Amino acid sequence: MxxxxxxxxxxxxxxxxxxxxxxxxxxxxxxxxxxxxxxxxxxxxxxxxxxxxxxxxxxxxxxxxxxxxxxxxxxxxxxxxxxxxHPRVVEAVQRQAAQFTHTCFMISPYEGYVEVAEALNRVTPGAFEKKSALFNSGAEAVENAVKIARKFTGRQAVVAFDHAYHGRTNLTMALTAKSMPYKSGFGPFAAEVYRAPASYPLRDGLSGEAAAARAIDVIEKQVGAANLAAVIIEPIQGEGGFIVPAEGFLPAIAAWCRDNGVVFIADEVQTGFARTGAMFASELFGVEPDLVTTAKGIAAGLPLAAVTGRADIMDASHVGGLGGTYGGNPIACAAALASFEAFENDGxxxxxxxxxxxxxxxxxxxxxxxxxxxxxxxxxxxxxxxxxxxxxxxxxxxxxxxxxxxxxxxxxxxxxxxxxxxxxxxxxxxxxxxxxxxxxxxxxxxxxxxxxxxxx
The missing domain is CATH 3.90.1150.10 (Aspartate Aminotransferase, domain 1)
Structure with a gap:
C-alpha cells in the first residue's frame, strides 16, 4: 500500500x-x-x-x-x-450506477441519453428545431461536427482560425493552430483543412467588420465557398489565449456562411454552460450557430460531449454513421442532467x-x-x-x-x-x-x- x-x-x-x-x-x-x-x-x-x-x-x-x-x-x-x-451530481451518479452502467445506446437505448439531447436542444442558441448526438470528448464532438457538415453539404473543405484549439485527435490537431505541444511530430494531418486569420484586437487593431472581411477574403481566395463544408470557431478562443473577438466579427462570419451554404460550427467546449456569464458564449455575440460542440462543463467531470444543431443538418448522416460504444454513457448522462439542474436552478x-x-x-x-x-x-x-x-x-x-x-x-x-x-x-x-x-x-x-x- x-x-x-x-x-x-x-x-x-x-x-x-x-x-x-x-x-x-x-x-x-x-x-x-x-x-x-x-x-x-x-x-x-x-x-x-x-x-x-x-x-x-x-x-x-x-x-x-x-x-x-x-x-x-x-x-x-x-x-x-x-x-x-456537487451533491446533485453525486446522488445522480450513485443512483444510475446502481441501476446499470452500460448497454451501449446504439444497442439498447435508455432515457438518460434522450433527456440530455432534449435538454441540449432546449438550452443551446437558436430558435429552430434541433437534434443532438452524444460522444465522449470535445475532440470527438468536433470530429463528428465536421463529419456531419461534410455529409450535409457534400463538400470537403473546413476552415479553422489562427490561435484555434480543437483537440488532439488527427483531424482536430489539423484544426488546432498551435504546434507545441499539440501537433509537433505527430503528422501528417487530415487533409482539406485551411486556416484564416482570427480577430485579435490587441494584436491586429482591427474592427470586427474589418477582421471579418480579411478572413473572408482569405477563405474565398484560398478555399472557395463552393468547396467549403464548414467554418469552425471558438466564440472566445481558449487555449489560444482567451481571445475575445472584436464586436461584429462573429456575426459577419456567420452571415457569410449562411449566404454561401457553409455550416457555421461554434466550438463551445470551453465556453459553454454558464462559463462566460451566458449559458453559451455565442449568445454574447448575437450568433445562432448551425452546430454547437460541447463537453467539459456538461457533466461535472464525467466524460461526455455533444453535437447539437439544426435538425436538417444533424439528420444528414445515414443510420449508423454516428455513434460510438461509450457515447452518451448512462452514468455520464445522469451527471449531465444533474448539472443542468444546477445551471438552470442555482443561479x-x-x-x-x-x-x-x-x-x-x-x-x-x-x-x-x-x-x-x-x-x-x-x-x-x-x-x-x-x-x-x-x-x-x-x-x-x-x-x-x-x-x-x-x-x-x-x-x-x-x-x-x-x-x-x-x-x-x-x-x-x-x-x-x-x-x-x-x-x-x-x-x-x-x-x-x-x-x-x-x-x-
Whole structure:
C-alpha cells in the first residue's frame, strides 16, 4: 500500500473546508511519492501542471495527499463549473450506477441519453428545431461536427482560425493552430483543412467588420465557398489565449456562411454552460450557430460531449454513421442532467457574471500598476491576462514564473496562449468571494515578487 493510500482522505464536495492551507512545501512527500510512481508508470508525454496528488476537491479548493488545500482557479480546465462533487451530481451518479452502467445506446437505448439531447436542444442558441448526438470528448464532438457538415453539404473543405484549439485527435490537431505541444511530430494531418486569420484586437487593431472581411477574403481566395463544408470557431478562443473577438466579427462570419451554404460550427467546449456569464458564449455575440460542440462543463467531470444543431443538418448522416460504444454513457448522462439542474436552478449564470466582475476589477487593478500586463480580457468566469516584455513582445517566461509561484503558494492557475504568455482564470462557479479574492492576492503577490527579483 502506498503512502498516498495510507493517509486519511477527506470528503470532497461543498462540505470541504474552504481555505488555502499549506502544511508542506508543494509538492509534499506523499505527492512526490505519487509523482515518482507516475514517472515510472505513465507515458512521458502525459504531463501535469500542478505537482500534487489530489485526494479531494469541492467548492473552490483542491486538497492533496499531504493535507495542503489549494485554491482552485482552473476547474480542471473549465470542467467542474458546478463545483467538484456537487451533491446533485453525486446522488445522480450513485443512483444510475446502481441501476446499470452500460448497454451501449446504439444497442439498447435508455432515457438518460434522450433527456440530455432534449435538454441540449432546449438550452443551446437558436430558435429552430434541433437534434443532438452524444460522444465522449470535445475532440470527438468536433470530429463528428465536421463529419456531419461534410455529409450535409457534400463538400470537403473546413476552415479553422489562427490561435484555434480543437483537440488532439488527427483531424482536430489539423484544426488546432498551435504546434507545441499539440501537433509537433505527430503528422501528417487530415487533409482539406485551411486556416484564416482570427480577430485579435490587441494584436491586429482591427474592427470586427474589418477582421471579418480579411478572413473572408482569405477563405474565398484560398478555399472557395463552393468547396467549403464548414467554418469552425471558438466564440472566445481558449487555449489560444482567451481571445475575445472584436464586436461584429462573429456575426459577419456567420452571415457569410449562411449566404454561401457553409455550416457555421461554434466550438463551445470551453465556453459553454454558464462559463462566460451566458449559458453559451455565442449568445454574447448575437450568433445562432448551425452546430454547437460541447463537453467539459456538461457533466461535472464525467466524460461526455455533444453535437447539437439544426435538425436538417444533424439528420444528414445515414443510420449508423454516428455513434460510438461509450457515447452518451448512462452514468455520464445522469451527471449531465444533474448539472443542468444546477445551471438552470442555482443561479450559476448570474454567479459567473459576479465572478467576472471580481476578476475584471482585480486584474485591471494589477494591469494599471504594471505595464507587463498588456491586456485583461474575457467574459464572466473566463478571464485572462496577457504578459509582454518592455518591447511589447509576448513574455512566456513571466507568465510561467507567476503561475509557478502562485501554485507554490497554494493557488492553481493555468497558462495558455499561442505564445504561452497568458494566465487564464477559470474558477468553479461554486467558489466564494473571499476565497476568490485570496487567490487573486496570491497571484498579485507573485507578480510583484517577480518584478522585485528582476530589479534586485
Amino acid at each position: 502506498s503512502a498516498v493510500e495510507t493517509q486519511a482522505i477527506p470528503l470532497g464536495g461543498p462540505g470541504l473546508a474552504q481555505e488555502r492551507r499549506l502544511v508542506t512545501a508543494i509538492p509534499g512527500p506523499r505527492s512526490r511519492d505519487l509523482l515518482a510512481r507516475k514517472a515510472a508508470a505513465v507515458a512521458a508525454g502525459v504531463g501535469h501542471t500542478v505537482p500534487i496528488a489530489a485526494v479531494a476537491a469541492g467548492g473552490g479548493v483542491v486538497v492533496d495527499a499531504d493535507g495542503n488545500s489549494l485554491i482552485d482557479l482552473g476547474s480542471g480546465i473549465a470542467v467542474t463549473s458546478v463545483g467538484n462533487a 450559476l449564470v448570474e454567479r459567473a457574471r459576479e465572478i467576472g466582475e471580481v476578476l475584471a476589477s482585480r486584474l485591471e487593478a494589477m494591469r494599471a500598476g504594471d505595464p507587463r500586463i498588456a491586456e485583461v480580457r474575457g467574459r464572466g468566469a473566463m478571464m485572462a491576462i496577457e504578459f509582454v516584455d518592455a518591447e511589447g513582445r509576448p513574455d512566456a517566461a513571466l507568465a510561467g514564473a507567476v503561475a509557478r509561484a502562485s501554485i507554490a503558494n497554494g493557488v492553481i492557475v493555468l497558462t495558455c496562449g499561442t505564445h504561452g504568455n497568458v494566465i487564464r482564470f477559470l474558477p468553479p462557479l461554486s467558489i466564494g468571494d473571499a476565497l476568490l479574492h485570496e487567490g487573486l492576492d496570491v497571484v498579485a503577490a507573485a507578480l510583484a515578487a517577480n518584478r522585485q527579483e528582476v530589479n534586485s
